[in-house]
Amino acid sequence: MLRPFGYALQGVVWTVIWLAALAIYPGSMLYVAVDDPAAVVRNMSEMLSSPVQATVLVVVLVPLVAVVMGPAALWLLPTASWPLMVLSWVYVGRSLRPDHRSERLSRTTWARPGEAFGPPTVTSVAMSLQPVRRSRLTDVLMRFYAAGWNPDGRMFLAMLPAGLAWVAGVVALLDGVPPAARWTAGAVAAALLATSAVLGVRAFRARFAPRVTPADGVARWSPEERRDRLAQLRRAQASRRRGSDAGR
Structure with missing residues (x-):
């Protein structure tokens, strides 16, 4: 009787988490560009005027921002949450159906430390809300589930251009930047996002493409x-x- 409410509660929690994760990339960009654009432009000008600070900006800060805002904020955080959100609502629907009333709907497996996305742990990580009964929908959701919680290097590299697009997007939104530079930065940001989209689709398809060879067959x-x-x-x-x- 209480199963629909339990899964609905999990669905609400994961929906809130997903919406918060989805807002990090554009929200942080708007905050940096709009909150105090004069200060941002001034700080950037000061850093670019110093060879040492300019080197630190280009070699350290920009790549660090690209990693945080691309692979982490734009891909991993949303992708680790929205499959769990949808799965929770799938189980709400199944729990209301008479043919699912007496069966278990979801299960939990455990990933070893370092295998799952998240902060370092010394214990196993629970991978919950996995379906007991498969369907085409749950198969698709579990692919994204795995992509979000067990990231791979190819997708990480595919999302780096989107991280650089965040930097270019901030420049495009700053009021104190010359119009020509803003339009150029906006075009660069759009091109980088498109690049990540293409590379991301290829990385996802390559990861989950069937890999059966004559040597191993059905093994x-x-x-x-x-x-x-x-x-x-x-x-x-x-x-x-x-x-x-x-x-x-």
């Missing part, structure tokens, strides 16, 4: 994939038998 298939393939073979065999009987 790398999951139990669910083996079961689905066996069902397909049985249906094909039954269809051939029916065609053979009809031809007699």
Whole structure:
């Protein structure tokens, strides 16, 4: 009886977390550019006028901001939260259906320290809200779940241009910057975001593309994939038998 309310509560929590994560990238950009643009322009001018400070800005600060705002803020934080949000609401719907009333809806597995996204831990990390009964929707959600909680290097690199786009976007929004520089920075920011979008799609597809080779065959298939393939073979065999009987 209480399962729908429990999953709904989790859905609300993850929805709030997702909305907060989604607002970090544009919100921080607007805050830096609009809160005190004169001070930002003044500080940037002072740093660029000093060779040492300019080197620190280009070599240290800009790459650091690119890592924080690209792979972390734009990709990992939202992607680690919205699949859990949607899964929670999926379970709310399932818990209200009579055919799911007596079965377990979700399960939890444990990742070893360092395997999951988040601060360093000395204990295993709970990976909750994984579906017990699979569907096409939950399969898609679990791919994004894995991409958010178990990040890979290719997606990290794909999101770095978006991190640089954050820097260019701040310049484009600053009032004290000459109009030509603002338009140029805006165009650069748009191009960098488009680059991350293209590279991100490629990285995601490459990560979850089927990887079955003649050397390992079905050995790398999951139990669910083996079961689905066996069902397909049985249906094909039954269809051939029916065609053979009809031809007699």
